Amino acid sequence: xxxxxxxxxxxxxxxxxxxxxxxxxxxxxxxxxxxxxxxxxxxxxxxxxxxxxxxxxxxxxxxxxxxxxxxxxxxxxxxxxxxxxxxxxxxxxxxxxxxxxxxxxxxxxxxxxxxxxxxxxxxxx
Numbered sequence: 796x797x798x799x800x801x802x803x804x805x806x807x808x809x810x811x812x813x814x815x816x817x818x819x820x821x822x823x824x825x826x827x828x829x830x831x832x833x834x835x836x837x838x839x840x841x842x843x844x845x846x847x848x849x850x851x852x853x854x855x856x857x858x859x860x861x862x863x864x865x866x867x868x869x870x871x872x873x874x875x876x877x878x879x880x881x882x883x884x885x886x887x888x889x890x891x892x893x894x895x896x897x898x899x900x901x902x903x904x905x906x907x908x909x910x911x912x913x914x915x916x917x918x919x920x
Contacts, residue, residue, distance in 0.1 A: 802829060817831065850893055850897070851892075851893040851896035851897045851900065852889075852893060852896075854896045854900065855892075855896055873887075876890055876891055
């Protein structure tokens with residue numbers, strides 16, 4: 796008797812459209828759900844993490860502390876965050892963290908400019 800592959804199952808809520816797309820791709824590739832999930836993670840997780848880091852995910856780490864922040868009703872800040880959250884399925888607090896991290900990021904230093912050096916104008920005094 797051979798030992799069965801060890802698996803860990805998680806129950807997740809997925810949009811029906813995504814479930815259908817997974818089923819279609821899995822069937823076309825003649826693979827199992829286990830192999831399809833492993834392949835998707837292996838093929839895309841690294842690039843996804845790199846892109847998320849560029850957006851500011853994970854830029855501020857350490858001990859978490861609560862903060863009482865003001866949200867403008869006039870600017871509809873919370874409404875904008877909620878709409879964006881619904882569009883991309885990322886929690887409001889995560890989107891806010893990214894916005895704040897991006898706003899507080901130090902700008903990258905630019906390299907030397909190429910081309911002609913700027914002419915300096917000497918004063919006639």
